Amino acid sequence: MNKKQRRQVLAEVYAERERLLPLRGQASRTTIEMVRSSAGSVREPEMVPYLNLAYLLGVKRGLGEDALMAFALSLANWAVAAVAEVARCTERTVEQVVDVYETAIMAAGAELAEEEKVPLDEKTLREDFLNDEFLEGED
Template sequence: MDREHRRELLAEVHRERDRLLPLRAEATETTIELMRTSTGHVSEPDLVPYLNLMYLLTVKRAYGDDQLLAFALSLANWAVVAIDEVAKCTGRTAEQVIDQYETEIIAARESAPPEEDEAETEAD
């Protein structure tokens, strides 16, 4: 990426940040609500993605794309801080924590049975 392109990209990021800033408080409240709900179900890992998707869809339908973007930014910020805290508490680097989760996700994908195509399932 050349210097001019980088400058334009940073200017766009600053404009979007300023535009979304008024939505931050509500996005943070929604993030806290999602975290309280979803973390209460970590013993049911198959349920967590559905709860999270429910929150995302609710925000998008009720408030639109800007609030969804603000919510996603809030979630990303929380994830970064949480990973950093896990790293500090476990004596690892953030990269090591991320690598562990990435390895677990890859292993889970490889051990999962292949998903059937819906059309094949309906035909049976």
């Protein structure tokens, strides 16, 4: 990427950040709700991706693309801060912490047999794992 392209990208990033800034408070609250809900389900790790996806779809369908983008930015910021904190507390580098999680995720994916990769249906998600506020506006 040359200097002119880099400036264009930075200008676009700055403009998008300014445009999404009014959504920051709502995105942060949604992030906190999602983290609390999903982290509470770590005893059932196979459910965490479904819960997270339900939050993302709920934001997208209920609040729109801009709110989804603000939520994604909030999640990314939280992830970076959490990884940096884990690294600090465990006296590891950020790269070492990321490597541990990357290895665990790859191993978990490799361990799943094809028959275990059966997706959950929406009824199961609604009844067992989500409260209806996540799925509002979806009908």
